Amino acid sequence: MTKLFSSIIMIGTLGYTLYRYRYRLMNLVLGTGYLRRVLVRSMMSLPGIRKRMMSVVFNGPSNW
Known part of the structure; x- marks a missing residue:
């Protein structure tokens, strides 16, 4: 019981x-250059x- 409670407190914190x-x-x-590259690459794969x-880049702003 106390282990569950402490886990909940730690996750909340x-x-x-x-x-x-x-x-x-x-x-x-x-x-950070490497992390930025990884983040952009992973987002552009979606x-x-x-x-x-x-x-947005080629046609200008649109309604998202």
């Missing part, structure tokens, strides 16, 4: 910390995101 410092974490990830990005 981790979630709160990640939420609170989400922009610092994004800046850290996007500031068809919906790639389609929207290409329409």
